[in-house]
Amino acid sequence: MTFANYPSLKGKTVMVTGGASGIGAEIVRGFAKQSAKVGFIDLDAYGSAALADEIGETATFEICDLRDIEALRAAIDTLRDRLGPITVLVNNAARDDRHDWKDVTLEYWDERMATNLRHMFFAIQSVAPDMIAAGGGAIVNMGSNSWWEAGGGFPAYTTAKSAVHGLTRTMARDLGRHRIRVNTIVPGWIMTDRQKDLWVTPEAIAKHADRQCLPDLIDPVYVARMVLFLASDDAAMCTANNYMVEAGSI
Known part of the structure; x- marks a missing residue:
């Protein structure tokens, strides 16, 4: 595959949650290849260090449990001190652990919301002032097509992921006057x-x-490529919307 280069991403300061592995790691790699400055947050110390070593000086990380909002705020402050004001945020972190609806406790439900949804809002709240001061920015929230497909077996996860779309659209309205774009990737x-x-x-x-519709399995790189597009100036008029990377499976 031959992929696009986005000159507008060069020198951008980017923050990615859940950046140590999977889709998040491909997003971090993608921004680094565009010569952006990338900070990522993850709970996996070994994976984070390995990825940072692989990429080199354009990537840095903080270890943080995103369920702890004060720790999240502190990690964002640390990354800002290292890299400068954050003008691209990718809310990627989530866990799609399977669970039977009959076994869900109140405590488990609240923990799943904290793992898959709550931190997204507070990350936006923490970085939006940087974007307002810069005259604009881009926020990409990671959704899921699991609830679009009426997938079963993890009701707390699908509920949280469906709520991401509401968060995206309301924050796109609230932040749009500052030229901050907010989108969901599905x-x-x-x-x-x-x-x-x-x-x-x-x-x-x-x-x-x-x-x-398409016969091929989906590699994480294709999600990362959509993130890069939405963060770039090429997507300057794209906000409050869903961008599917699901090979036509809805």
């Missing part, structure tokens, strides 16, 4: 190492392939 079944380790089987792949 990935299909992306072939990350986590998915391969936990849920990819020949039977599952065959069933899923019947739902896709």
